[in-house]
Amino acid sequence: MFFCASAAAWPWVAQAGLFDDKEARQAILDLRKQLDEANEEHRLKQADLNTRMQDELVQLRRILLDLNHQLDLIRSDLARQQGDQEQIVRDIAEIQRRQKDVSQSVEERLRRFEPQKVLIEGKEASVDQEEKRSYDMALSQLRTADFDGAILALTAFQRRYPSSAYSDTAKFWLGNAFYGKRDYKEAITVFRALVATAPNHSRAPESMLAIANCQAEMKDLKAAKRTLEDLIKAYPNSEAAQAGKERLAILK
Numbered sequence: 001m002f003f004c005a006s007a008a009a010w011p012w013v014a015q016a017g018l019f020d021d022k023e024a025r026q027a028i029l030d031l032r033k034q035l036d037e038a039n040e041e042h043r044l045k046q047a048d049l050n051t052r053m054q055d056e057l058v059q060l061r062r063i064l065l066d067l068n069h070q071l072d073l074i075r076s077d078l079a080r081q082q083g084d085q086e087q088i089v090r091d092i093a094e095i096q097r098r099q100k101d102v103s104q105s106v107e108e109r110l111r112r113f114e115p116q117k118v119l120i121e122g123k124e125a126s127v128d129q130e131e132k133r134s135y136d137m138a139l140s141q142l143r144t145a146d147f148d149g150a151i152l153a154l155t156a157f158q159r160r161y162p163s164s165a166y167s168d169t170a171k172f173w174l175g176n177a178f179y180g181k182r183d184y185k186e187a188i189t190v191f192r193a194l195v196a197t198a199p200n201h202s203r204a205p206e207s208m209l210a211i212a213n214c215q216a217e218m219k220d221l222k223a224a225k226r227t228l229e230d231l232i233k234a235y236p237n238s239e240a241a242q243a244g245k246e247r248l249a250i251l252k
Contacts (some may be wrong), residue, residue, distance in 0.1 A: 006068045008022075038162035045160070058213050067099045081174055097157065121202045125165035142173055147181040150174075172203040175210060184214040205231060205240035 021205035023236075076090055115126045127135075138153035154174040158167065171194040178187035191207040191214075198204060208231040228244040228251070235241050 016240055018136060042161070042163050055233075064099065067095055070101070071095050077234070099111075120165055120171055127165055131161050131166070134160070135164075135170065138170070139173060142177055145180065147177045149208055150177040168198040168201045172201075172207060175207065179210060179214060184218050188210075188214045199234075205235040205238035207232070209240040209247075212244065215248075216251070221251055 016192040031177035043117070071092065073086060074095065077088065115128055116132065117124055118127055118132060119125075134157050136152055138157055141153055154170050154177060156168055157164070157173075161167070161230065164170070171190055175190035175194065176186045178184075178190060189210050191211045194201065194207045195204050195211075207229060212224045212227040212231065214228060215221075223250060231238075231244045232241045232248070
């Protein structure tokens with residue numbers, strides 16, 4: 001009788017395993033689709049930026065060519081005439097000044113498009129100047145406890161720069177913004193996303209500790225204990241794990 005009951009249960013177990021496997025594959029496909037869409041959006045924005053930069057460069061080169069042409073005309077006229085040399089010299093000086101101003105303007109505009117080196121969590125990375133400015137502005141809102149503003153700014157930053165070197169760190173601060181707003185469910189979602197996508201990130205242990213804190217705030221002490229135990233197991237040598245041990249002792 002035992003053998004028959006086990007045999008009858010087996011197809012259901014196999015079907016459950018197949019169902020889980022299909023869900024996992026679908027989740028992977030959905031994640032790949034989201035990543036492809038984000039990469040395509042980034043590619044289109046970069047292409048648009050390159051096009052605008054090229055158009056601006058073409059316009060500035062035309063101005064330079066026009067100024068050079070005017071300079072050539074003045075020089076030719078100077079060679080043909082011995083007349084009002086002082087005026088011609090002043091004209092040449094003015095054109096040269098304008099040419100220098102345009103050249104400086106070209107260099108300044110090009111520098112705005114050049115990436116710069118920054119330190120992110122102790123590691124050097126290359127980011128666009130506008131990208132850095134947007135990130136810094138979002139953090140400044142968080143530092144002044146403008147949690148709603150920080151959430152909007154960090155969310156917009158992630159949409160605009162999905163492949164940014166700041167991406168994982170931005171998730172961490174977004175989670176903190178939700179925590180500061182006492183939106184613990186959203187904070188947990190963001191912190192878990194960071195741990196899942198970047199388990200080796202320097203902020204991953206802190207994110208797990210933050211998850212436990214959110215769960216404790218929500219009075220889900222059982223989940224908080226489990227999260228702290230997972231933290232200690234996953235990152236035993238981290239400062240967050242040490243803090244987690246102290247918090248776990250209190251919860252017990």
